[in-house]
Amino acid sequence: MRADIRHVTEYVYKEPAWDSFNEVRLHPEASARQQLKSFHLLVDPEASSVTTHRDYFGSIVHHVHVHERHQVLRIEAQALVTTKPLTVPPPVPLSALDDLRSEVTEFLIASPRVPKGDWPEIFGVARPGPNDDLSAFLTDLTHQFFHQFSYKPGATSVRTTIQEFAKLQQGVCQDFTHAMLGVCRTLGIPARYVSGYLYSGGEMIGADATHAWPEVLIPGAGWVGFDPTNDVLAGEKHIKIGHGRDYPDVSPVRGTFYGGGQGRLDVEVRVYGEQQQ
Known part of the structure; x- marks a missing residue:
């Protein structure tokens, strides 16, 4: 595109x-x-x-x-x-991350906007087992967050915490992203915050401002973006500016x-x- x-x-x-x-x-x-x-x-x-x-x-x-x-x-x-279009990541067990975590610890530990917490339980996410397919889990998590939360500009601010978002159940792409980062990192899945743009063509949410989504490390595929605000992989309609631990970094x-x-x-x-x- x-x-x-x-x-x-x-x-x-x-x-x-x-x-x-x-x-x-x-x-x-x-x-x-x-x-x-x-x-x-x-x-x-x-x-x-x-x-x-x-x-x-x-x-x-x-x-x-x-x-x-x-x-x-x-x-x-x-x-x-x-x-370019994104290639759908292949099936890979969660345990495949075991040899990679030491290389990306900054995207596993707590950060100012993504503190430690029992985020899977808080958001009602079933914890995957070591042999479960990581790509399928992330796709399901993206789908769950899309249906669980309502996109509502003005409901939150740049200072809204994950805890507050969990209670409100509504917010913007930044909130969806921080929540998904919290779940992933708690489960030992390296994840980082991406700031960028979104070309909607009329059917996607969040194109009227800078957009945000998480990128997750998938063995064999590298860093792959998932957009819970729109329930899609971050593909050719997503234009990346940069990434960091959370919003303040970018x-x-x-x-x-x-x-x-x-x-x-x-x-x-x-x-x-x-x-x-």
Whole structure:
């Protein structure tokens, strides 16, 4: 699939702000499944400086500094990406992970937004045995979460905990993802948080903002994405920006500034796509 992405983040302040420093993670990754054709970052007012680096997890991060006084700050990311269909992972027993866990401990242990807990029991998930098919378990878990929870923008915030989501039974893709990470890690299944975009074509949920889904390590297949918000594998309609332990590791835009007073944040995401022959 060919995807043309426009992501606009706009801060509007009641009073002038200055020395705005923003950390921007909007650069889609390049991988065997995803090819980045172009990327542009536009800042208004013009940035005093823009620098980049790769973070611990390999994502490209832009550091944007706007020194002059302003009451509106607009950061627009433009990207052109092509993606390939995902191959369905083969059957493999859960025990096949035994020799791999020591290499990916950071995606097994607790993190700030995915603490330790009896998450399988809390969410009513039957624990698989060592000989059970890992791929089938993850597909069933994706299906269960899709039907168990309701997608409802505004029901939660970026600070909502997994415990609160378990009680509410409704939220957004971030909540679905943190919950699935909690279940997987508790069961010894390495899982990481992915931030990206979703081309819906009208039939999928969560395309009007950055999207989130978990990637799980499957022996023989590598890291495979499962989208519990839409009850699908993360395939060619999913455009990945980057991954981390949980949301704070890959939050799209965050920063600090002086002045400004009470402000407002507006975000608009558009992903235009077409299937390739």
